[in-house]
Amino acid sequence: MLESIFQNLINALQWGSFYSLIALGYTMVYGVLVLINFAHGDIFMVGAYIAFFIATFLIGHFTLPGGAVLALSIPLTMVLTAGVGVTLERIAYRPLRRKGAHRLYVVITALMCGLVLENGNLALLGASRKSFPELVDKVVYTVGSVSMTNLKIAVVISAISVFLILQFIVTRTKIGMAMRAISYDKFAVPLMGIPIDTVIVFTFVLGSSFAGLAGLLFALSYPILDPFMGAIIGWKAFIAAVVGGIGDIRGAFLGGFLLGFVEILVVAFFPSTYRDLIAFTILMIILCVRPTGLFGVAKTTKI
Amino acid sequence: MRRFSVPALLLIMSAALVGMAYQEYIDLYIQSVMMFICINIILSSSFNIVNGFMGEFACGHAAFMAVGAYVSSVLNVMLFTNDKVFGPPVLSPDLALYFFPLVLLAGFVAAALAGLLVAIPSFKTRGDYLAIITIAANFIVTSTIINIDTVGGSRGFMGMKKIIYAMEDVVELPWMLIWVIVSTILSVWLIRRFVFSTYGKGIIALHQDEVAAEIMSVNTNKMKVIAFMLSSGLAGVAGALFGHILGYINPGSFGILKSTECLVMVYLGGMGSLSGSVLSAILFTLLLEGLRFVIPWVDGGLHFIHLLPDAYHLSQVWKWVIIPLILILLMQFRPEGIMGNRELSDVFPRLKRWYSFK
Amino acid sequence: MAILRINNLTQHFGGLCAVSNFSVCFEGRELMGLIGPNGAGKTTVFNLASGFYKPTDGEIVFNGNNIAGLKPHQVTAMGIARTFQNIRLWNDMTVLDNIRISQHHNLGYSLMDAFFRTRRYASQESRIESTAREILEALDLLEFAGELPKNLPYGIQRKVEIARALSIKPKLLLLDEPAAGLNSSDVQDLIQLIRWIHSEFDIAIWMIEHQMAVVMNLCSWIKVIDFGVTIAEGTPDEIQNDPEVIKAYLGDEEI
Numbered sequence: 001m002l003e004s005i006f007q008n009l010i011n012a013l014q015w016g017s018f019y020s021l022i023a024l025g026y027t028m029v030y031g032v033l034v035l036i037n038f039a040h041g042d043i044f045m046v047g048a049y050i051a052f053f054i055a056t057f058l059i060g061h062f063t064l065p066g067g068a069v070l071a072l073s074i075p076l077t078m079v080l081t082a083g084v085g086v087t088l089e090r091i092a093y094r095p096l097r098r099k100g101a102h103r104l105y106v107v108i109t110a111l112m113c114g115l116v117l118e119n120g121n122l123a124l125l126g127a128s129r130k131s132f133p134e135l136v137d138k139v140v141y142t143v144g145s146v147s148m149t150n151l152k153i154a155v156v157i158s159a160i161s162v163f164l165i166l167q168f169i170v171t172r173t174k175i176g177m178a179m180r181a182i183s184y185d186k187f188a189v190p191l192m193g194i195p196i197d198t199v200i201v202f203t204f205v206l207g208s209s210f211a212g213l214a215g216l217l218f219a220l221s222y223p224i225l226d227p228f229m230g231a232i233i234g235w236k237a238f239i240a241a242v243v244g245g246i247g248d249i250r251g252a253f254l255g256g257f258l259l260g261f262v263e264i265l266v267v268a269f270f271p272s273t274y275r276d277l278i279a280f281t282i283l284m285i286i287l288c289v290r291p292t293g294l295f296g297v298a299k300t301t302k303i
Numbered sequence: 304m305r306r307f308s309v310p311a312l313l314l315i316m317s318a319a320l321v322g323m324a325y326q327e328y329i330d331l332y333i334q335s336v337m338m339f340i341c342i343n344i345i346l347s348s349s350f351n352i353v354n355g356f357m358g359e360f361a362c363g364h365a366a367f368m369a370v371g372a373y374v375s376s377v378l379n380v381m382l383f384t385n386d387k388v389f390g391p392p393v394l395s396p397d398l399a400l401y402f403f404p405l406v407l408l409a410g411f412v413a414a415a416l417a418g419l420l421v422a423i424p425s426f427k428t429r430g431d432y433l434a435i436i437t438i439a440a441n442f443i444v445t446s447t448i449i450n451i452d453t454v455g456g457s458r459g460f461m462g463m464k465k466i467i468y469a470m471e472d473v474v475e476l477p478w479m480l481i482w483v484i485v486s487t488i489l490s491v492w493l494i495r496r497f498v499f500s501t502y503g504k505g506i507i508a509l510h511q512d513e514v515a516a517e518i519m520s521v522n523t524n525k526m527k528v529i530a531f532m533l534s535s536g537l538a539g540v541a542g543a544l545f546g547h548i549l550g551y552i553n554p555g556s557f558g559i560l561k562s563t564e565c566l567v568m569v570y571l572g573g574m575g576s577l578s579g580s581v582l583s584a585i586l587f588t589l590l591l592e593g594l595r596f597v598i599p600w601v602d603g604g605l606h607f608i609h610l611l612p613d614a615y616h617l618s619q620v621w622k623w624v625i626i627p628l629i630l631i632l633l634m635q636f637r638p639e640g641i642m643g644n645r646e647l648s649d650v651f652p653r654l655k656r657w658y659s660f661k
Numbered sequence: 662m663a664i665l666r667i668n669n670l671t672q673h674f675g676g677l678c679a680v681s682n683f684s685v686c687f688e689g690r691e692l693m694g695l696i697g698p699n700g701a702g703k704t705t706v707f708n709l710a711s712g713f714y715k716p717t718d719g720e721i722v723f724n725g726n727n728i729a730g731l732k733p734h735q736v737t738a739m740g741i742a743r744t745f746q747n748i749r750l751w752n753d754m755t756v757l758d759n760i761r762i763s764q765h766h767n768l769g770y771s772l773m774d775a776f777f778r779t780r781r782y783a784s785q786e787s788r789i790e791s792t793a794r795e796i797l798e799a800l801d802l803l804e805f806a807g808e809l810p811k812n813l814p815y816g817i818q819r820k821v822e823i824a825r826a827l828s829i830k831p832k833l834l835l836l837d838e839p840a841a842g843l844n845s846s847d848v849q850d851l852i853q854l855i856r857w858i859h860s861e862f863d864i865a866i867w868m869i870e871h872q873m874a875v876v877m878n879l880c881s882w883i884k885v886i887d888f889g890v891t892i893a894e895g896t897p898d899e900i901q902n903d904p905e906v907i908k909a910y911l912g913d914e915e916i
Contacts, residue, residue, distance in 0.1 A: 113631065276442065
């Protein structure tokens with residue numbers, strides 16, 4: 001009994017890590033742009049596919065050991081995925097920001113960009129699922145009768161490291177301070193001599209590269225890729241970010257793990273088809289009862 | 304005389320359409336395109352109530368379509384057909400014709416009640432958060448249907464074709480076409496009556512300044528409930544008609560893609576323009592159908608000039624790249640859509656001579 | 662019977678006390694002023710009276726009915742109308758529509774009537790329209806009936822907002838900084854307008870205002886609050902010479 005609890009705990013930690021990594025991206029962009037980048041889950045998907053192409057390319061053209069391929073893939077994937085995110089910002093969101101367009105239009109654009117990425121992938125690459133090559137031998141560690149693979153541990157460690165890095169950047173560096181400043185008052189920031197576009201691009205770089213990392217790790221853990229993998233995970237990560245309090249990194253991080261735990265609990269007691277239903281119901285309830293989430297701060301309007 | 308010009312025109316056009324369908328001058332494909340145009344008109348204009356006139360940002364319209372589709376289909380199949388799950392018909396199939404409007408009404412009511420699911424949260428939330436709530440509601444509705452095995456779950460539900468046969472057995476007319484046309488005219492008429500009355504203008508006031516509306520004696524919560532319920536209810540009617548035309552429904556057809564279609568139609572036509580949403584529904588449906596032919600031509604053409612590798616063919620999935628792209632371009636270059644928030648009579652004032660619009 | 666009686670009204674926002682033990686009484690057709698520095702809590706008092714907040718403590722009784730905690734549209738239906746510091750007209754609807762919508766508490770027809778355009782609908786809509794036109798005419802605004810407020814000069818917009826408030830036939834009119842943003846000739850017009858409204862209609866007027874010319878000219882009684890606490894009240898002369906008021910708000914310059 002206890003072992004299955006621990007087993008489930010490990011799984012929850014793993015899924016929670018994926019959600020956290022993606023939720024961090026959502027929350028950062030929201031903090032800086034007050035925009036829910038609905039396309040972020042699909043950037044995760046793009047990251048996974050980029051990782052796939054890089055890995056198969058490296059394996060095919062150079063005979064490198066799996067570990068080396070992995071070591072090369074990680075930074076390449078992160079950089080390229082960051083590129084995708086920045087491109088999205090540049091082509092779709094920045095022009096609207098320049099025009100001072102209503103936020104509604106930007107949100108719709110974000111939703112649509114996500115759909116373009118998903119369906120574009122499906123249209124260009126076809127419906128056959130891609131299978132990610134095995135790069136690292138799985139090593140199973142067993143403590144008692146609880147087993148965990150080195151991969152799962154790596155995933156959790158990555159999530160925690162990323163969170164610590166981000167927390168450092170946001171609280172200790174100048175650009176992190178600029179990011180926080182923008183979330184309070186977008187108009188004052190350029191007046192203080194801070195190049196707002198640079199900060200925004202930096203935010204997208206951070207968010208997208210970590211989503212890319214999540215994509216790579218996910219592809220390693222669950223090697224079958226499909227164009228819509230980002231959609232539902234993106235939504236779950238988004239739920240996590242909202243539950244934690246969107247705009248706050250700690251909220252996203254904790255929210256991700258919270259959601260991971262809740263899902264594992266649900267699957268333990270209910271049929272698995274209920275998993276998504278319950279996740280979304282939780283979202284609804286939180287949004288109705290405490291829309292600012294765990295760490296968020298309520299904004300009041302002056303009448 | 305001016306009061307009756309447009310109704311008379313509509314009556315003549317509808318009668319002509321039905322007549323041609325009956326005589327089989329227009330084939331089934333054209334008939335179904337016409338019917339989908341009408342269904343999209345209902346979807347687009349009902350969605351416009353909430354997203355356009357009331358200025359909210361709901362994204363889950365397809366959820367209410369699903370409710371209406373399932374409730375009315377299950378009701379009809381249960382009452383009038385011999386079904387594996389529901390058993391023999393409860394009432395005689397001959398009555399299916401007379402009960403159809405009632406079944407549509409049941410779909411309306413069920414969907415309207417489901418609309419409360421988003422109406423109540425809307426009291427306290429707006430903008431992005433309401434968008435999320437409505438998308439979540441969309442997922443919740445489809446997930447719930449997937450989990451209900453008696454209506455087929457993710458495999459879908461069918462049997463509605465038998466209802467159509469039952470109706471045609473009584474009087475041989477293209478009944479679905481008739482019901483669709485009548486429902487469309489009724490929906491647009493209802494919406495128009497609502498939005499152009501002082502009562503309905505309350506929701507426009509709500510949009511432009513909610514605080515001022517509340518202080519000027521508009522019961523904003525009640526208006527939100529009415530708007531959401533009317534909007535969802537009509538979406539339910541559209542869903543019911545959709546289900547019966549296809550003869551088969553499954554939760555997958557009422558997901559985020561369907562809601563996206565509704566979003567495109569509303570913003571293409573113009574938030575807050577009834578004539579805009581009717582126009583954009585027509586244009587959009589024709590566009591979708593047109594792409595069915597255009598994509599293979601483009602594919603052929605691109606292969607002919609050797610721009611595409613031989614193994615690769617443009618599939619219909621490109622439709623789903625083009626549609627979101629349209630909306631993205633719209634947001635960039637003409638976010639107010641075709642008509643903005645004006646009506647046909649504002650753009651062409653001469654029309655006012657022929658028909659009293661408001 | 663007093664129209665409006667507020668007793669010991671207190672409002673806390675978290676740890677902040679915005680209004681503390683505020684009391685006022687309107688017997689009938691007074692024209693009263695509420696002044697004080699920015700952030701003193703004046704608009705909060707109006708928000709409490711019009712129903713936007715539920716008071717932490719105290720009572721608000723209007724025409725014998727306890728209205729504390731009612732929703733704003735209910736308070737309005739009972740006869741309190743209000744304007745805002747920043748003009749809150751519906752900019753994409755005609756002036757006439759702006760006035761018509763304020764009749765929502767008194768539509769006289771139901772949703773079904775609207776759908777089916779019954780006779781009741783027609784007669785009530787024409788009553789609403791004629792009420793709207795009447796008030797526009799009374800305030801000399803009929804020529805602007807078909808215009809959009811965003812295209813009108815600021816002074817006219819302010820007048821329209823006041824007309825909209827008057828169209829609900831209130832017993833008490835709350836004006837929140839009506840002179841804000843007006844140039845000096847518009848301010849003179851506004852003073853005349855308020856004086857005229859006060860004499861023509863059976864109405865009490867309560868006004869928040871920073872422009873002393875307006876306050877001292879129009880009000881028969883003034884209350885001064887600072888940090889949520891009433892620091893003085895009296896006639897314009899008394900207030901102008903009150904040392905507390907001068908220290909907190911007016912300053913030593915001549916009015």
